[in-house]
Amino acid sequence: MKAMIPFMKLAPKVCSSIISNRKNLIKPLVDLYMAKEYKKIVIVASGSSSNIANSVKYFIQNTLNTEVKIIWPMTYIKFDYKFNEDAFIICMSQSGKSTNTIQAVKKANKMGQDVAVLTTNANSPIKQYTNNVFEYGSGSDDYYVAKGYPASCTFLMLFALETALAKNIIKKEEFELKLKELETAISLMKTSFEVSEQFYANNKEEFKAMRRVMVVGCGPSYGTALEGALKINETFGIPTNAYEMEEFVHGPSYEIFKDHAVFFIDNGDDAHERIMQLYSALHLLTDKVFLISNNGNVADKRIWKLDYEISNEFSILFNIIPFQIISDSICSDLDLLSYNVRNYEFEKIIKTKA
Secondary structure, three states: OOOOHHHHHHHHHHHHHHHHOHHHHOHHHHHHHHOOOOOEEEEEOOHHHHHHHHHHHHHHHHHHOOEEEEEOHHHHHHOOOOOOOOEEEEEEOOOOOOHHHHHHHHHHHHOOOEEEEEEOOOOOHHHHHOOOEEEOOOOOOOOOOOOHHHHHHHHHHHHHHHHHHHOOOOOHHHHHHHHHHHHHHHHHHHHHHHHHHHHHHHHHHHHHOOOOEEEEEOOHHHHHHHHHHHHHHHHHOOOEEEEEHHHHOOOHHHHOOOOOEEEEEEOOOOOHHHHHHHHHHHHHOOOOEEEEEOOOOOOOOOEEEOOOOOOHHHOHHHHOHHHHHHHHHHHHHOOOOOOOHHHHHHHHHHHHHO
């Protein structure tokens, strides 16, 4: 398939470009947000855009000291549009063509709520419904959002940092430190790519044999888990779900069989101890337990690890890469093109019988 890897290789350069051009790309959004005193930020998004929002939610909250709420477009349109009078509404659509997100913008307009749109294409149809359209700077040719995920996360984290600096929530010294850490995280994406390729090579037979996958995270890593599960699901075509770590043990863990694969994401943050406890215990149910970790003291072929000396909140930029590599490489090795894996057996029979 190799549909994601070319875009993954471009991602670090794109993210660095967003930082370099942040005054042009992000300042207009900061100015719009600064025009009023908002009590919360509501992000309306689905698919990868929703996963991106979940990945940066806590960074934005902690940086701006402002509540961030994430709502799916149809839920916002039909049910959850009230009590947002003092909210800054951000509607996200990678393509700018998503009909549900367009309807959400129209709903926000009808409710008299202030709305901004984030997209990869400012000239897309969504621009007909608001003047406040902002481009991420990642381009619109990225079908699986392989560079769009880190680029959008970079954009939103920069929005939080630039706004916090403008509102005097953080000092210039802290801003510069966080910016440096963000740049370091971007530089680690190349290393993550290399580690992920080796991780796939070490486990590729098990990965290709997967028929049920669960991805477990907490806090920022839950957003990564959502996007990682989506990538496997929409490329390899097998049942794949993401779970918050405690929700995982309230039902989903009971369905696990020996041939099920489970990925745990450990950022080394406040969820570390519990994630590691779950990771260790799950070996009683299946041998296919994988760990995405920053703990250099653990070693196993089923453990992907990357040592770094930056705040764990930035790990979302490179922790997604193993899932992108796994998804793309499985399809490439099996000569699949986003087909359900059940079709692979069918196609194999047809090809060998012809």
